[in-house]
Structure formats: structure tokens, C-alpha cells
Amino acid sequence: MKTRNFKILLIGLILIIISLFFIINLYNKPFIDIKKSNPKIEITAQEILNDYQADESLANEKYVDNLIQIKGEIADISFDNGISIITLKDTSGFSSIICHMLPEANLNILKLKKENQVLIKGVCTGYLIDIMMVRCVLNNDNFDEK
Amino acid sequence: MTILMKNKIIILLLLLISSQLFSQERYLTKEGYISFFSHSLVEDIKADNYQVLSVIDKKTGEIAIQLLMKSFMFKKALMQEHFNQSYVESYKYPKATFKGFILNLKELDNKNGTVAVEIKGILSIHGKEKEISTMANVQILKDQINLSGHFMVEVADFDIKIPIVVRNNIAKTIKITFDLQHKSYK
Numbered sequence: 001m002k003t004r005n006f007k008i009l010l011i012g013l014i015l016i017i018i019s020l021f022f023i024i025n026l027y028n029k030p031f032i033d034i035k036k037s038n039p040k041i042e043i044t045a046q047e048i049l050n051d052y053q054a055d056e057s058l059a060n061e062k063y064v065d066n067l068i069q070i071k072g073e074i075a076d077i078s079f080d081n082g083i084s085i086i087t088l089k090d091t092s093g094f095s096s097i098i099c100h101m102l103p104e105a106n107l108n109i110l111k112l113k114k115e116n117q118v119l120i121k122g123v124c125t126g127y128l129i130d131i132m133m134v135r136c137v138l139n140n141d142n143f144d145e146k
Numbered sequence: 147m148t149i150l151m152k153n154k155i156i157i158l159l160l161l162l163i164s165s166q167l168f169s170q171e172r173y174l175t176k177e178g179y180i181s182f183f184s185h186s187l188v189e190d191i192k193a194d195n196y197q198v199l200s201v202i203d204k205k206t207g208e209i210a211i212q213l214l215m216k217s218f219m220f221k222k223a224l225m226q227e228h229f230n231q232s233y234v235e236s237y238k239y240p241k242a243t244f245k246g247f248i249l250n251l252k253e254l255d256n257k258n259g260t261v262a263v264e265i266k267g268i269l270s271i272h273g274k275e276k277e278i279s280t281m282a283n284v285q286i287l288k289d290q291i292n293l294s295g296h297f298m299v300e301v302a303d304f305d306i307k308i309p310i311v312v313r314n315n316i317a318k319t320i321k322i323t324f325d326l327q328h329k330s331y332k
Contacts, residue, residue, distance in 0.1 A: 031223045060240060064216060080177055083196055098176060100196060125216035126240050128199045130176060132214055 034102065034137050037067055039121050045072025045088045045097055052127045053093065063124040069139060070097060074116050077109060084109050086120060086136070099133040108138045173202040173291045173328035180213060180324045184317040191225060191316065193218040200326045202291055207251035209265065209293075211244040211326070233306050234272050242271045248284065248293070260285045265295075274304045282324075289330045296323040 041063065048070060051059040072088035075096055079085075084106055088097040099120050101109060112118065122136030178198030184191040197217040202209050215236040220226040230236040246267015254261050260283045269278045282295035298319050301308065308316050 027222070027224060029223050031226075060237075064237075064240070078177075081179070081196070083177075085177060098197065125197070126214040128176075128197075128212050128214065128241070132197045132217055134197070134217060134219065 031135070032067070034067065034121060034123070034135055035104070039069035040066045042069045043071070045070055046091060048124075048131060049090050049093065049095055049097065052131055053095065056127055060126055064126050066124060067121065068124050068133070069119055069121045070099075070133075071117065071119050072097060074112060074114050074118055076114065077112060086112070086118070087130075088118075088120070095130050097131040097133060099136040101136045101138075105137050112138075171203055171205045172331055173204060174331045175200050175326055175328045178211070178213075178324070178326035178328075180211075180322065180326075182218075183321045183323070185321075186315055186317050188315045191220070193220045193226070193229070195219070198324075198326065200293075200328060202248065202251075202293070202328050204251060204291065207248040209244070209246055209248055209267070213242050214240055215242060216240065228312075233308065239271075239273045242269075244269050244278070246278070248282075251284070254284065254286055257286070269299070271299075271304045272306055276303050291328045292326070293328070294325040296321055298322070 048059075048063065048068070051062065070088065073091070074086060075089040076087040077084070078087075082103075084101045086099045086101060086109065088099065090096050099122055101122075119139035120133070120136050121139055122133040125132045125134050176199050177196055178200045179194070179196050180198050181192060181194045195213055195217045196219075198211060198213045200209065200211045215234050216230060218226070218229065220229065244267055246265055249264045249266065251263065254263065262281055263284045264279065265282050266279045267277070268275050270276075276299070278297065278299075280295060280297035282293055285292040298321055301316070301318055301320060
């Protein structure tokens with residue numbers, strides 16, 4: 001009888017430890033690794049801008065929260081408050097794509113200039129008067145070509 | 147060309163013309179900063195948004211702010227997920243806006259340094275509107291208007307429902323901090 005109670009107690013304890021482990025793991029769930037993950041959508045700057053200007057909510061359904069790789073021409077590079085921002089050109093309008101880069105991309109950004117063609121991978125958050133991208137990195141192909 | 151597109155082009159042209167006419171009066175930022183902070187006994191939660199769009203008309207003191215809820219960055223992925231999916235329902239209400247006035251902005255033109263001003267307007271989050279009045283610091287430079295400060299909002303005012311399980315983790319009153327550095331635009 002005593003050993004049976006002990007066994008139940010032991011199993012119960014193990015179950016609690018396992019579930020605690022899962023809860024803590026879930027709580028600390030990491031963000032996806034942008035650099036290592038494959039983009040869900042590959043697109044040019046003009047294509048995504050056209051989609052947003054045609055129908056914003058439809059474009060939101062397609063792009064928001066997804067890892068996207070955009071090919072475009074640099075309109076501007078800025079370093080504000082320790083964040084580097086690359087703006088991609090809208091060749092047929094007054095909008096743009098504003099990409100907030102992850103700090104790990106900083107070193108490579110120094111090698112870039114305005115009007116360079118780049119591949120930028122990041123997460124789309126939506127559209128104000130520009131398309132907004134967060135947690136962006138530069139695709140390595142940008143530098144292999146040179 | 148559809149009628150919708152024609153209308154959009156006309157609006158854009160009108161905007162362009164009006165911005166040409168009042169070019170010295172409009173100030174804009176596309177990388178403003180707004181954060182919110184929730185303090186509770188269980189945990190502190192902070193989220194930063196560096197993609198805030200804000201426009202000030204210096205002549206009238208009018209200010210319009212827009213941001214994407216998805217652009218709030220959290221320390222933990224799970225918090226960000228819950229915030230967007232369950233609390234503010236970003237897929238339904240992707241933007242938060244503020245439209246209002248900086249009172250007596252014109253009279254501050256000749257003052258140097260940072261001055262306290264009152265801002266009044268309508269804050270819209272999660273599809274719900276609420277009138278807000280707060281003090282802020284404004285600094286007027288040659289081609290720049292800097293606006294910063296903070297105010298408190300009640301979560302309940304915006305019909306945001308927090309599940310009972312995490313009720314103790316999230317404060318009922320949230321502190322919102324802003325730092326918007328507008329530049330004049332041509």
C-alpha cells in the first residue's frame with residue numbers, strides 16, 4: 001500500500017514537472033529567426049505597392065505577419081535612434097516601403113548606397129501611407145554579386 | 147482606369163497642391179516613437195513602436211497620428227501574439243489613430259527651448275473612440291517640431307477584454323509614451 005501511494009505521488013510529481021517545463025517553454029517561445037527562415041513570399045517592391053494601392057485590406061490578408069522578401073531600389077538609408085531604416089522606392093507613385101532593420105544587419109548596410117538594388121527579408125506589419133516592414137535583414141545575395 | 151483610381155489620383159493631386167501652398171506649415175514624421183507600459187505585481191509589459199506617422203499643421207495646431215498595431219514590438223513573442231490576436235484584434239482593427247489640436251501652438255513660435263502645451267483630441271483604438279486631453283512638451287526649431295510626453299488610458303475604455311487567467315498580469319491602466327520628431331516637408 002505504501003509503495004503504491006509513493007508511486008502515485010512520484011508519477012504526479014513527474015507530470016507536474018513536465019507540464020511546468022512546457023508552460024515555461026511556451027512563455028519563452030522565441031521569435032522566428034528571420035535570417036534562417038525561408039520567405040513565404042518573394043516579390044518586387046512595385047508589385048507589393050501595387051497590391052496595397054489597389055486594395056489595402058486584401059493586401060493585408062496576403063502580406064501582414066508573413067515573412068516576405070522584397071526586391072527593390074533604395075530611396076534612402078537613415079540611422080535614427082540607433083535603428084537603421086532602409087526605404088525602398090515607389091517608382092510610379094509617392095509611397096514607399098519602409099524597412100526597419102535588425103541590428104545585426106547594420107554592418108552590411110554601411111556597404112549600401114542610394115539607388116542600389118537590394119533584397120530585403122522581413123515581416124510586413126501593414127500600410128499607412130507607406131508599407132511598413134519590421135525585423136528586416138539583408139539577403140546575402142546582395143553581396144555575393146559584387 | 148476605374149473611377150476609384152481616378153478619385154485617388156485627384157485626391158493625391160489636391161494634396162500635392164495644398165502641400166505646395168502651405169509647404170512651410172506642415173511638419174511630418176514617419177518614424178515617430180510610441181510605447182505602452184503595463185505594470186502589475188506579476189510582470190511588467192512594454193512594447194515599442196518606431197513606425198508612427200504623425201502630421202502637424204503649424205498654422206492651425208492640428209495634429210493627426212496613425213500607427214499600426216502590428217508594429218508594436220514586445221520582448222516576448224507570445225505576448226506579441228496574444229496582444230494582436232486576442233486583445234486588440236489587429237486583423238480587424240489594424241490601426242490606432244489620434245486626431246486633435248495642439249492648443250495655442252502659433253503663439254509659441256517665438257519661444258526658445260521646450261514649452262509645455264495642452265493637446266486635445268480623439269483617440270481611436272480597437273474601433274472605439276475616446277476623448278483625450280494631455281499635457282506635452284513641445285520644442286519648435288527651424289525646420290522641426292518635437293513633441294513628447296505621456297498619458298494614461300484605461301484598457302476598459304476601448305472594449306479590450308483580458309481573459310481571467312492573465313487578468314493579474316496586465317494593468318487596468320496603461321501608460322502611453324510618445325516622442326514625435328516632425329520635420330517640415332516640401
